[in-house]
Amino acid sequence: MGWVKFLGTAGARFVVARQLRFSAGTWIELSGTQLLLDPGPGTLLRCRKVRPALEPLELEGIILTHKHLDHSTDVNIMIEAMADSGLKRRGVLLAPRDALEGDDPVVLRYVRPFLERIETLEPGKTHRVGAVQIKPVPHRHGQVETYGIILTAEEGQLGFVVDTKFFPELPTFYSGCQLLVINTVLREWNPDIDHLSLPEALEIVKAVQPKLAVLTHFGMTMLRGKPWELAAKASEKLGLRILAADDGMTVEAKEWA
């Protein structure tokens, strides 16, 4: 049934710029509805080159959690591809207001008519695309409006804790998630960077107790520490299933059911 495919797992500027990991987004299928989360640089290329190839024409929606380049570079081309090169009007875009308005919107105005609809993410709002309910979770990530995402479908509840600094209420937003994906940029806590570190990610995992946690969006310090080894160690220590995502890794619904 449902699955989540990590087309890219790069998480910091250096890792993205050098393409030490791919920086493409995450493709999700739940109850037959296909969604794309955070189409960073290389998403279109990666979705056509993975085997089996992913078909943008089958997407029903694109979710942009925030406007940073590693999440948004391919948003315009993916909107066009979802709409059959702009020949059809199809698909939904969910994005924060500052990705759509203001001086520097990342979603180009000329692709917007290709979409069936555009919805702005806002705290407290609930969206629906196909068979999936989508709830934005307000994050704290510098000056950029950023939302984590909770998806609910027949296959259960999936939480995507994207870029944010840690704050005490953060884990409570994700309670009940069976699959928890966490953008874990830093290996060690750093109060000057608005990103989660491994110890903070594990604090969230401990509080939420998902069936499966997946760490992704790695910066240099995580990559040097070999994410798969760090995840295995944490898994043993906490007695919970924790995986480090690899480029192209697919997680199937039976793994979080």
Ligand SMILES: [Zn+2]
């Ligand atoms: Zn990021």
Ligand SMILES: [Zn+2]
């Ligand atoms: Zn960011």
